[in-house]
Amino acid sequence: MIEYMLSQLNLLENNGDMAADNKSPLLDEKDKEIACEVKKFMDQMPGGFFIYRADGNEEIIYANEALLRIFMCDTMREFRQLTGNSFRGLVHPEDLEEVEKSIRKQIAESRFDLDYVEYRIIRKDGAIRWLEDYGHFVKSKSGDIFYVFVGDSTEKRERLLAERNAIIFESQAKEQEMQAVMEQYDKELKVIRQEHLRRLEVIEGLSINYDSIFYVDLDADKIVPYRISYRVGNLFHKNFEEREYSRCRKSYADAWVYHEDYPMFIQAMSPEYIRERLAEEPTFYINYRVNDKEEMLYLQMRIANAGDMSHISQIVIGFQRVDKEIQYEIEKKKVVEDALNRARAANLSRSTFLSNMSHDMRTPLNAILGFTALAKKNQDNKSALLSYMNRIEASGQQLLSLINDVLELSWMETDHIQILQEVCSIPELLEKLYGEMVSEAMEKNIAISLETAGIRDASVYCDENKLRQVLRYIVGNAIKYTGHGGSVCVAVTQSETQPNDYGVYQFKVSDTGIGISEEFQKHIFDPFEREKNTTLSGVHGVGLGLTIAKNIVEMMGGTITLHSVPGEGSQFTVTLKLRMQKGVSALSVQEEANPDGMQNRRILLVEDNEINREIETDLLESLGIIVETAENGRIAVKKMEDAPAGYYALVLMDIQMPVMDGYQATEAIRALEDPGRAQVPIVALSANAFEEDVRRAYESGMNAHVAKPFDLDYLSEAILKYIP
Ligand code: ADP
Numbered sequence: 001m002i003e004y005m006l007s008q009l010n011l012l013e014n015n016g017d018m019a020a021d022n023k024s025p026l027l028d029e030k031d032k033e034i035a036c037e038v039k040k041f042m043d044q045m046p047g048g049f050f051i052y053r054a055d056g057n058e059e060i061i062y063a064n065e066a067l068l069r070i071f072m073c074d075t076m077r078e079f080r081q082l083t084g085n086s087f088r089g090l091v092h093p094e095d096l097e098e099v100e101k102s103i104r105k106q107i108a109e110s111r112f113d114l115d116y117v118e119y120r121i122i123r124k125d126g127a128i129r130w131l132e133d134y135g136h137f138v139k140s141k142s143g144d145i146f147y148v149f150v151g152d153s154t155e156k157r158e159r160l161l162a163e164r165n166a167i168i169f170e171s172q173a174k175e176q177e178m179q180a181v182m183e184q185y186d187k188e189l190k191v192i193r194q195e196h197l198r199r200l201e202v203i204e205g206l207s208i209n210y211d212s213i214f215y216v217d218l219d220a221d222k223i224v225p226y227r228i229s230y231r232v233g234n235l236f237h238k239n240f241e242e243r244e245y246s247r248c249r250k251s252y253a254d255a256w257v258y259h260e261d262y263p264m265f266i267q268a269m270s271p272e273y274i275r276e277r278l279a280e281e282p283t284f285y286i287n288y289r290v291n292d293k294e295e296m297l298y299l300q301m302r303i304a305n306a307g308d309m310s311h312i313s314q315i316v317i318g319f320q321r322v323d324k325e326i327q328y329e330i331e332k333k334k335v336v337e338d339a340l341n342r343a344r345a346a347n348l349s350r351s352t353f354l355s356n357m358s359h360d361m362r363t364p365l366n367a368i369l370g371f372t373a374l375a376k377k378n379q380d381n382k383s384a385l386l387s388y389m390n391r392i393e394a395s396g397q398q399l400l401s402l403i404n405d406v407l408e409l410s411w412m413e414t415d416h417i418q419i420l421q422e423v424c425s426i427p428e429l430l431e432k433l434y435g436e437m438v439s440e441a442m443e444k445n446i447a448i449s450l451e452t453a454g455i456r457d458a459s460v461y462c463d464e465n466k467l468r469q470v471l472r473y474i475v476g477n478a479i480k481y482t483g484h485g486g487s488v489c490v491a492v493t494q495s496e497t498q499p500n501d502y503g504v505y506q507f508k509v510s511d512t513g514i515g516i517s518e519e520f521q522k523h524i525f526d527p528f529e530r531e532k533n534t535t536l537s538g539v540h541g542v543g544l545g546l547t548i549a550k551n552i553v554e555m556m557g558g559t560i561t562l563h564s565v566p567g568e569g570s571q572f573t574v575t576l577k578l579r580m581q582k583g584v585s586a587l588s589v590q591e592e593a594n595p596d597g598m599q600n601r602r603i604l605l606v607e608d609n610e611i612n613r614e615i616e617t618d619l620l621e622s623l624g625i626i627v628e629t630a631e632n633g634r635i636a637v638k639k640m641e642d643a644p645a646g647y648y649a650l651v652l653m654d655i656q657m658p659v660m661d662g663y664q665a666t667e668a669i670r671a672l673e674d675p676g677r678a679q680v681p682i683v684a685l686s687a688n689a690f691e692e693d694v695r696r697a698y699e700s701g702m703n704a705h706v707a708k709p710f711d712l713d714y715l716s717e718a719i720l721k722y723i724p
Contacts, residue, residue: 039062042062042064043064043065044064044065045064045066046066047066047149047150047151048063048064048066048067048069048070048131048149048150048151048152049062049063049064049066049067049147049148049149049150050062050063050064050067050090050148050150051145051146051147051148052086052087052145052146052148053143053144053145053146054137054143054144054145054146055143055144057086057088058086058087058088059085059086060080060083060085060086060087060090061145063076063079067079067150070121070123070129070131070150070152071083071121071123071124072123072124072125073124078124082124087146090121091119091120091121092119092120092121092122092128094120095119095120096119098119099117099119099133102115102117103115103117103135103146107135107137112136113136113137113138114134114135114136114137115133115134115135115136115137116132116133116134116135117133117135118130118131118132118133118153118157119131119133129152129154130152130153130154130157131150131151131152131153132150132151132153132156133148133149133150134148134149134150135147135148135149136148207227207318209320210227210302210318210319210320211227211229211231211319211320211321212225212227212228212229212231212232212318212319213225213226213227213316213317213318213319214226214316214317214318215306215314215315215316216245216314216315216316216317217245217313217314218245218271218274218275218312218313218314218315219313220313221244221245221246222242222243222244222245223242223243223244223245223248224240224241224242224243225239225240225241226239226240227239229319231252231255231256231290231292231319232248232252234251234255235248235251235252249266249269250266253265253266253269256290256291256292257288257289257290258288258289258290258291258296260289261288261289264286264288265286265288265301268286268288268301269301269317274303274312274315275312277303278303278304278305278312278315279309279312282304282305283302283303283304283305284302284303285300285301285302285303286300286301287299287300287322287326288300288301297321297323298321298322298323298325298326298327299319299320299321299322300319300320300321300322301317301318301319302317302318302319302320303315303316303317304316304317304318345523345526357402357406357542360398360402360541360542361399361402363395363398364395364396364398364399364402365395365399367391367392367394367395368392368395368396368399371388371389371391371392371395372388372392374388375388375389375392396709400709402542405542405544405545405548406542406544408544408548409527409544409547409548409551412548412551418695419463419466419552419555419556420463420465420466420695421461421462421463421579422461422462422463422464423459423460423461423581424459424460424461424462424463424464424467425458425459426452426455426458426459426460426492426505427452427455427458429464429467429468429471430450430452430490430492431450432468433468433471433472433475433490434448434450434490436468436472437472437475437476437479440476440479441479441488444479444482444483444484444485444486445484445485446479446482446484446485446486446487446488447486447487447488448475448479448487448488448489448490449487449488449489449490450489450490450491451489451490451491451492452491452492454491454492454493454494455492455493455494455505456494456503457494457503457580457581459580459581460503460505460578460579460580460581461578461579461580461581462556462576462578463556466552466555466556467552467556467576469548469549469552470549470552470553470560470574471490471507471509471574473545473546473548473549474509474546474549474572474574475488475490475509476545477545477546477572478509478510478511478513478570478572479511480539480541481511481513481514481539481570482511482512482513482514482569483513483514486511486512486513486569487511487512488509488510488511488512489508489509489510489511490507490508490509491507491508491510492505492506492507492508493505493506493508494506497580498577501579501580502577502578502579502580503577503578503579503580504575504576504577505575505576505577505578506573506574506575507573507574507575507576508571508572508573509571509572509573509574510569510570510571511569511570511571512568512569513569513570514566514567515564515565515566515567515568515569515570516531516562516564516566516570517531517566521562521564524546524562525546525547525550525560526547527543527544527547528542528543528544528547529543529547530542530543549574553574553576556576557576557577558574558575558576558577559574559575560572560573560574560575561573561575597720597723598623598624598625598716598719598720598723599624599625600624600625600626601625601626601649601650601723602625602626602627602628602647602648602649603620603625603626603627603628603648603649603650603651603652603719604628604629604630604636604639604640604648604650604651604652605617605620605627605628605629605630605652605685606629606630606631606632606633606635606636606651606652606653606654606657606662606665607629607630607631607652607654607657607685608631608632608654608656608657608658609654612654612708613629613631616652616685617629619712619715620652623712623716623719625719628648631657632657632658632659632660632665633653633657633659633660633661633662633664633665633668634659634660634665635659636651636653636660636665636669637660637665637668637669640669640672640677640680641672641677643677645674645676645677646676648680649680649681649723650680650681650682650683650719650722650723651669651680651681651682651683652683652685652719653665653666653682653683653684653685653686653702654684654685654686655684655686655688655693655697656686656687656688662684662686662697662700662702663696663697663699663700664700666682666697666700666701666702667700667701669682669701670700670701681703681722681723682701682702682703683702683703683704683705683706683718683719683722684697684702684704684705684706685706685708685710685715686705686706686707686708687707687708687709693705703722704718704721704722706718
């Protein structure tokens with residue numbers, strides 16, 4: 001009703017005719033008075049107020065003065081012009097649709113048909129302002145209307161906006177600050193992570209040898225693995241998996257630790273023991289053994305304190321294999337022990353050697369002196385004299401071979417021996433050997449046989465003298481250590497041909513003698529070693545023969561082995577790789593020397609020692625040789641120059657002489673102009689019998705070398721070989 005009155009009042013105020021024209025029933029005086037009062041009240045309301053129709057046009061029925069002020073309109077007319085006198089014209093066109101939708105929604109939902117919206121308006125001066133709108137929907141007989149209270153909320157909004165912006169700004173600043181803090185944190189975290197990684201790498205590097213590593217808290221009885229080996233794989237499935245320490249310790253020991261080391265291992269891993277040891281030093285270890293796939297492995301467990309020294313609880317345990325180290329230690333210990341044993345044995349051998357030597361030297365010396373005295377006494381008894389002489393000779397030989405052995409060995413130890421490569425016929429070599437050994441064998445009624453059927457290539461390059469020396473030692477032993485009536489066999493076989501015309505030759509010396517115990521076989525090639533000494537066995541010897549033989553064989557690049565059964569006999573095998581002289585048959589043995597070839601041939605004997613000169617002259621003359629002598633090299637050269645060519649059939653040259661030695665004299669003779677003189681055969685006859693002396697003799701131009709004291713047969717053989 002009130003809206004009707006207000007509309008009528010407005011009409012009256014603005015256009016008195018319109019009411020009459022429209023024929024609208026005008027208000028009576030009383031209603032008009034009431035309406036004026038109401039209008040006055042509403043006009044004077046401090047806030048904006050208006051009423052509009054809730055129909056399609058949304059016509060504004062009333063607007064109070066405060067609303068006009070909001071729109072900066074001085075009159076209602078201006079306001080109507082500005083808004084088109086409708087709610088639609090009042091709201092900013094951009095907000096209208098949203099506002100109407102919101103109002104409809106709120107009214108539908110509100111119990112009291114109230115709504116609240118905010119929207120923009122365009123003021124008369126064009127300024128855009130924000131309004132707060134509290135609306136109330138009312139149904140009336142004259143149609144549905146909205147009562148609306150509005151206020152200009154522009155300042156409030158701006159203030160709120162400013163406040164919000166300030167808050168946003170502040171929060172943005174805070175966010176930036178946070179961001180900076182986070183970035184710094186990230187940076188530091190990265191550095192920490194890198195450092196952590198580096199430390200892990202360092203730890204990994206240092207602990208590379210450890211198969212498994214654990215962290216243990218003794219107080220808490222906890223164990224955490226950091227690296228797991230297959231031996232603890234059944235206790236832990238992955239790293240960092242926490243377990244009970246005491247239980248793991250027992251399970252591991254039960255499963256792996258070798259029973260002899262078990263108690264020690266359990267004790268070493270007990271918290272009490274660990275605390276005790278770590279109180280003294282920051283780390284300690286124990287070595288123990290485990291049974292791993294039927295193999296015994298050596299492991300080392302190292303325990304280090306990882307926590308506070310004042311209360312030991314946090315520790316690190318690492319396990320690693322130490323087979324190599326232990327092996328090395330065992331070997332080192334063995335080397336020291338062996339060296340000690342060898343030193344002891346050498347000491348013992350030396351004392352035995354000295355006592356043997358003194359015995360073995362005295363025996364022949366006594367014999368020589370004794371028989372010489374007897375010979376003197378029995379000068380008239382020719383047969384007794386011969387027998388004494390023979391014995392003196394045998395003892396002298398024995399003494400000589402003893403001295404030779406000792407000298408040879410000492411020479412060998414200084415590495416002065418040279419191995420020659422001369423053409424040599426193996427059957428011939430064996431024949432010579434046979435000749436040298438047969439009388440010794442016959443004395444004991446020992447049958448000595450040679451087997452050469454296994455040789456295809458008889459002529460080889462080797463150091464014949466040395467090889468014969470080796471075989472002499474072995475065959476000599478076979479005879480020495482075989483009883484009367486036994487047998488000795490020397491068999492040579494040629495097993496395989498190798499590249500460059502090399503053949504493998506085996507020299508087997510077998511006997512039916514006393515044999516050699518298994519224990520002694522291990523030392524048989526060591527110097528001065530004898531199974532029984534001379535006093536016990538009654539067999540002379542100093543324990544050097546086989547040492548020398550083995551040294552020579554090895555210098556020739558060969559091997560020497562032994563098979564023996566005590567009581568049954570022994571077999572020594574010398575295996576050598578020799579270069580064959582192709583095209584020479586096994587049967588081509590050198591022609592027999594003709595002993596008559598020496599008769600009435602003239603030899604120049606160059607010898608400075610008067611006694612030697614006499615003995616040698618007598619012996620040579622006993623062979624039918626005509627002997628002329630020279631006391632030194634110079635005289636010899638002179639005699640050669642003065643004599644017609646071919647006058648001397650051969651020269652026997654001593655080496656060590658005053659004025660001019662044998663080498664120089666030979667060189668001077670070889671340098672003579674007349675080839676008939678210069679090419680005279682020269683054979684060294686010298687006590688300088690070492691390998692080097694022999695080599696020098698050849699180098700100076702001599703044809704052969706015979707060592708003093710000489711064997712007459714051997715010397716005559718050499719002479720016959722070279723006499724033209
Ligand atoms: P020697 O014969 O001077 O004692 P060796 O070095 O030639 O020195 O031999 C060393 C030891 O080896 C001999 O003392 C002997 O005990 C043993 N022996 C060597 N050959 C034989 C063998 N054929 N039969 C038995 N024992 C042997």
